Amino acid sequence: xxxxxxxIVEEKMNNDIPRIDNxxxxxxxxxxxxxxxxxxxxSNTGYCTIICDRDGKALKPMYIPKGSCNGNHAxxxxxxxxxxxxxxxxxxxxxxxxxxxxxxxxxxxxxxxxKMVGEWRDGDGNIPKKLSKASDAAWRKMYDYHCRSCYYxxx
Numbered sequence: 001x002x003x004x005x006x007x008i009v010e011e012k013m014n015n016d017i018p019r020i021d022n023x024x025x026x027x028x029x030x031x032x033x034x035x036x037x038x039x040x041x042x043s044n045t046g047y048c049t050i051i052c053d054r055d056g057k058a059l060k061p062m063y064i065p066k067g068s069c070n071g072n073h074a075x076x077x078x079x080x081x082x083x084x085x086x087x088x089x090x091x092x093x094x095x096x097x098x099x100x101x102x103x104x105x106x107x108x109x110x111x112x113x114x115k116m117v118g119e120w121r122d123g124d125g126n127i128p129k130k131l132s133k134a135s136d137a138a139w140r141k142m143y144d145y146h147c148r149s150c151y152y153x154x155x
Contacts, residue, residue, distance in 0.1 A: 025078065031107040034062060035084070036072035040147025046070075047088035048141040050152050054081035054100075056130035058154040067148030074150040080104055083131060084114065085138045095121040096138055098131060 025035040039048030047070075053059055059082075061074035078084075080101055087096035098118035105112070118127040120135070127135050137152035144151075 025112070027107055028062065028077070032062075032077045033104050033112065034075045035078045037074045037076070037150055037152065038070070038072045039141055040070035041143045041145045042070065045088070045090045046142040046144075048086070048138050050085040050134050050138045050141065051076045051078060052083050052085070052131065052134040052152060054083070056083065056128070056132075056134055058134075058152045060154040061150065064150060064153075069146045069148055073148070074153050078104070083117075083134065085131065085134055087138050087142055089142055093122055095119070096125070096127065096135060098127055098135075
């Protein structure tokens with residue numbers, strides 16, 4: 001049985017006012033915090049979430065469920081220092097934000113803190129170079145029509 005957990009992300013906007021974004025993560029049966037690579041493209045829009053380690057390398061998935069269209073495609077145990085790449089596109093814009101997990105409290109606490117470390121929007125941004133492979137996977141995934149597969153996993 002999984003417990004739902006919220007990932008609280010602290011992001012500084014241009015005027016340094018913190019904004020909170022929520023990501024849905026879960027706890028495994030053994031209490032590990034897990035998050036899914038998910039998403040894909042639709043007719044005019046798309047989104048994705050990619051998880052990678054502190055060096056920008058792919059992680060070995062804890063579980064790969066049978067692929068549902070634009071759903072969860074791989075579950076990873078997340079740790080302090082891991083990166084979350086969250087992006088999307090529509091007919092007018094495309095964007096990708098990079099968050100790094102700062103802390104994960106012990107179970108059953110549900111608030112996990114992360115900070116934004118990079119952003120790309122409509123051709124301009126500052127994604128860290130070590131995350132180039134992960135960001136390429138994110139772009140491919142969010143444009144993959146009715147995606148049913150993993151894009152950034154360690155074999």
